[in-house]
Amino acid sequence: MDINKATKSFGALSQETRLETFRMLVRAGTKGMAAGEISRALNIPHNTMSSHLSVLVNAGLAESQREGRSIRYSIDFDGTHSLLTFLVEDCCQGRPEDCTPLLDSVLPGCCDPSELEETRSDAFSLSEGKHEKVSTSGRRA
Numbered sequence: 001m002d003i004n005k006a007t008k009s010f011g012a013l014s015q016e017t018r019l020e021t022f023r024m025l026v027r028a029g030t031k032g033m034a035a036g037e038i039s040r041a042l043n044i045p046h047n048t049m050s051s052h053l054s055v056l057v058n059a060g061l062a063e064s065q066r067e068g069r070s071i072r073y074s075i076d077f078d079g080t081h082s083l084l085t086f087l088v089e090d091c092c093q094g095r096p097e098d099c100t101p102l103l104d105s106v107l108p109g110c111c112d113p114s115e116l117e118e119t120r121s122d123a124f125s126l127s128e129g130k131h132e133k134v135s136t137s138g139r140r141a
Contacts, residue, residue, distance in 0.1 A: 032074025
């Protein structure tokens with residue numbers, strides 16, 4: 001990740017509602033949450049929440065997927081991993097492996113990458129096309 005992309009990601013997280021939404025999506029894991037569900041949980045109007053979710057998607061921190069008339073959002077594990085890697089890539093005088101104990105204490109046993117890849121590929125093959133990735137505007141990608 002370059003510094004411009006990292007700045008965009010940090011900018012997305014620098015607003016309280018978006019940070020709360022991002023953390024909620026992290027807790028939801030690979031299943032994610034429907035946009036309306038997020039809006040109700042945070043007591044944010046749907047159109048306002050839609051704008052916040054678009055910012056997170058455009059920053060590479062969330063993904064969207066259409067399910068019938070609803071859009072489900074989940075964490076973009078690749079984008080989030082890239083941002084975390086960017087934060088620690090120069091750790092300990094250029095030896096990021098020295099930061100492993102720190103990361104392990106913060107993220108103990110979190111998110112086996114092989115499980116994430118399986119879940120992500122399964123999500124797009126469910127129900128013979130009823131689930132499809134959508135663009136940030138809600139249109140089919």
